Structure formats: structure tokens, C-alpha cells
Amino acid sequence: MDRFQAMKVFMGVVEANSFTRAADNLGLPRATVTNTIQGLENHLKVRLLNRTTRSVSLTADGAAYYERCARILAELEETEAAFQDAARRPQGRLRVDVAGPVGRDILIPNLCEFHSRYPDVELVIGMGDRPVDLVQEAVDCVIRAGELVDSTLVARRIGSLSFVTCGSAEYLERYGEPTTLEELQQHRAVHYFSSVSGRNFDWDFLVDGVSMPVRMEGSIAVNDSDAYITCGLKNFGLIQPARFMALPHLESGALKEILPQWKPSPVPMSVLYPQNRHLSPKVRAFADWAAELFARCPLLSGCNGAGLPAGECRYPDRKPSYTVRDMLVDDNAALTG
Template sequence: MDQIQSMRVFARVVEAGSFTRAAESLDLPKGTVTKFVQHLETRLRVKLLNRTTRRVTVTPDGAAYYERTARVLNDLDDIEASMSNAQANPSGRLRVDVGSSVASLIIIPALPEFFRRYPEIQLDLGVGDRPVDLIGDNVDCVIRGGDLVEQSLVARRIGNMSLVTVATPDYLKRHGTPRHPLELEDKHTTVNYFSPRTGRPFPHEFVKDGEMLEISGRYSVAVNESNAHLAAVLAGLGVSQTVVFSAAPHLASGELVEVLTEWTRPAIPLHVVYPPNRHLSAKVRAFVEWTAELFAKHPHLHRS
């Protein structure tokens, strides 16, 4: 068996945490992945992985081998990229994960321009508000809103998502217009958003003259996906806070009305995030730069 391919397969098993996920990401049969790893262990005469019916763990020898193997594979990829002029013509399959509203309202409408610029890139776009595991799920980069928790990843801030508090004219006609955030606790109904990862509800936040309030609200419905959240607000199910780029066309058309305008909410930082490889591939670099350019031009994603 090819030694380099065996090294790549072994590294993918370590990163994915299982033979099954590694096989799926490499588009290989699970049995073939197993044979590659067995070939490598036989060649090296050491046990690299401990296998049980439920999980795969790396042995001390396997961890040391993976650390050095990852550097070698990165160097090989860099050599191939420079020799094939890939920096000028990025190509290949690119796996990106994006939040629902950012994907549907910002990224996807702009993709025709991206493919005119980079026609040889094939994009696998994962869409959803649930965070993915970049290494385990073999994703090249993600676009995420909010504070970052994975300190091992590289993040580039590409914008800020401002929020507004809104409701439909019909809701306000039936329930009146709130004059103070505290009215959302007992006099009004809210549409809430909860974390798709932890299930924790995110409160409505209000800031005015140095005072900050967090309001959970007496909600009618709570959702964990941004497009569904906006749909619930548009259905007149309550007052809620949503990002400006989602609300803007509906505010312009009169479908939504901004309320509590004297109170603001801190903007949500937006980042493009990728693994800390020493040599960022040409296709990832191209997407990161294009995304930063796209968001810098967007009227509702100011980077101040």
C-alpha cells in the first residue's frame, strides 16, 4: 500500500475520532480505511490506535506519530500547491459551514460572483445554526456569530451583526406598543431563540444610558434556527430581537415595525474560523478573503 496515503488515512482517523467518520470524509469504504491503518502499524511495528466497539483512542506512539505526520502532510500539500500554480488558480473541494440566515441572505446570493472568480472550486456548504466540529467533521472553515470558545482555532473578524427589536403591525394593534423592556416580562408575548447546541435560551438584551437589562420574556414560541425565528416574528407571534440584515427588507415593506428604539443591544461579532494549519490552502485562503470583502461591503455588517 502507498505509504503517503496510509499516513493521510491514519491522520484522518485521528482527527475524526472514528473509522466510520474518517471513511465518510475520505469517500472510502470503512474496510479500506482499516486496512490502511493496519498496514501502517505493521510497517512501523507499533500500535497506533486503541479500538473498541464504541470509540477509537490514540496510543502514546500514535500521538507522537500523528504530530510529525501532520507536519509532513502539510509540507507536501504546500509543495504541490506551489508547483501546480494553485495560488493563482485555487481548485478542489471546499467544505464550509454557515449559519442559516447568513447563508440564505448573504453568502448564497453572492456565490455566482465567487464562482466567476474561482470556477475550479467545488463548494460543499453546510447550513444550520448548530456549531460543527471543524476537525472531527472535516470542515475547512466556518462563519460564526458570537464570542469564540475554541481557543485553538484561527479566527478573523469580518463584521458585527447589529440587532433591532421588532413586531408586526398586527401584533402591535392587538397588544399595544411596548414602552419599556420590562413590559416584555408581563404585558407582552415574545418570540425566543435558544441555543441549538446547549438548549440554553438567549435573553433579549437592552442598553440605555449605561443601564443594561436582560429580559427572558413571556414567550409564545421558542426556536433554535434563525430563519424559523424570523418566520415566527413575521407570523405575529410576539416581540423579538433579530439581526438588522434579516429585518431590513421587512422593515422597509412595513411587515415589521421597530419598537423600543431608545434601547439598543450590543452587536454580535461575526468571524470566519479555520483550523490552525501552518500552510493555509489556496482554496481556503480564497474563500476567507472573498468573505471578508463581501461582508465589508454589506451595509448592515459594520466592522466598527
């Protein structure tokens, strides 16, 4: 017995609610449909369908078997489609959503490379860091920072965002430089708050490989990374921004790194897409290209940027400045869109 064919015939009878209509829909003789169902029931040693002269209905065992058949056949079709798609050249409209600075400073300057490699893909790039409903807004994938919390999405890691604890030279001269985590309690900090929940984010340090949150006091809170850096430069308190945002100011001396022996925890950067469909060739192509792009940039591949000129990302034959501004993780909301 061809069990996959038997499953298809069984599902056809259930969905048509008739042996005759199922035979017509499947292009099979009615006798073949009847014999297939009988053979399936004999093989399983259970009754799947109740038959009368006027109707067909599922038994309890039949209902359970139907659900499993539907799941198995759907997975089989998606698996076959994935391999068939892999053989095709990526093409069609691809809608991507990224944080504004990532789009402006990383993706857009390198789009010629992507277009040369995949000329049949039409890229539509939305820039922002708001939560996005990928299904409702017809977005194919997003690039976000943070841990995945939405179980309906799949995350492909493409890089890592590092942070730095620092203060302005004037602030540290006035209030002194902390040398231990405990001494931070004697200092003020600029708070960064979530645009979604409204709460301030605690600071974070890696101590012996374990993340340790530290609650800081402060008199000002913002939810924009440019404003966050500016407040630090204007002596409102210590800050903990993304390292590649702070690099120009660190190297000019306007900001100074403190507590370098305790680094803030790095944050993964990922391409996210819905898990309920197989990965299309165009999304796979974009994710592969983005991973290559980020790997060529030390500041976005987990390195701390030591030894790099301010903002430099060292792509071959060009030296774009990476002053990415809005990459602080906004609670977990960034990963739901």
C-alpha cells in the same frame, strides 16, 4: 555551530535511538553526528544523552530539550511553508460550511466572481447551522455568527450582524408600545431556544455601551428563525430578530420597531478555521473574498439598514434580496462548527 542543524541531528539520534541509524537517515557520516552531539552538549553545558555500547537514552535535560526542539522546528517549517504557499496560486478542493441562508442568498449568487478570481479552487459548500467538527469532518472553514469559544479555532472577522426589537402592529395596538426597558415586563415575548442546550435566550440591549440582558415572559418558544418571525407577526409576542430578516416586514408596516434608543448588541460574523495548521492559500483566498463580499452589504457589515429598500444589499449592478433566516446565534455551539 549551526544550531538548527544540531537540533535536527539531535532529534534524529533520539528518534532513531542510534547514532549509526541517525547518520544513515540524515545522510551524514557517523563521526559528524557524534561530533555534532558532543558540540551541542558542550555548548549547552549539559548532558543530553546517555550512551552505552547497545543503546542511547535521553537524560532529563535531554528530554526537555527534545520537546523544545520539536516545537521550534515544527514552527519553523510551518512558517517557511506559509511563505512558500503564499507564492502559489490557490488551488484544490475547499470545503466550507455556512448557515443555509448565507449560502443561498450571499455566497451562491456571487460564486461566479470567486470562480473567475480563483478558477483552480473547487468549492464544496455545506449549508446548515449545526456544530461541525472541522477536523473529523474534513471541513476547511466555516462562517458563523457569535463570539469564538473554541480555543482550537481561529476567527477572522468578516462582518457584523445587527438585531432589532419589534412587534406586530396588531399586538402593539392591543397591548400598547413600551417606552422603557422596565415596561417590557408588562409584555410577552416569543422565545428563541438553543437547539443544543434547549434553553431560551435572554434578550439583550446596549445601555450606555454596556450589554444588559433582559428576561422576558412568554408562552411559546421556537428554534427556527422563520417560525420566530411568523410568531411575532401572528401576535404571540414581541421579538428580537436579525434586522435584515425583519426589514421587509418593518417597511411594510406589519412589524414596528420599538425602543430604538436601546439597540440589541451586534454579533460578529467570522470565518473560522483550525489553528494547528498554517493558513492555506485557498482558505486565505476564501476568507479575503468573503470579507469583501460582506463589506459591500450594509446589513452584514455592522450597519442597521436604515434607508435601504426591504431586504436590499446594494451589490454593484444587482439587487439581491437578503432575507437571511437562520442567523440567530445558537448558544456558542455555532462557533464550534
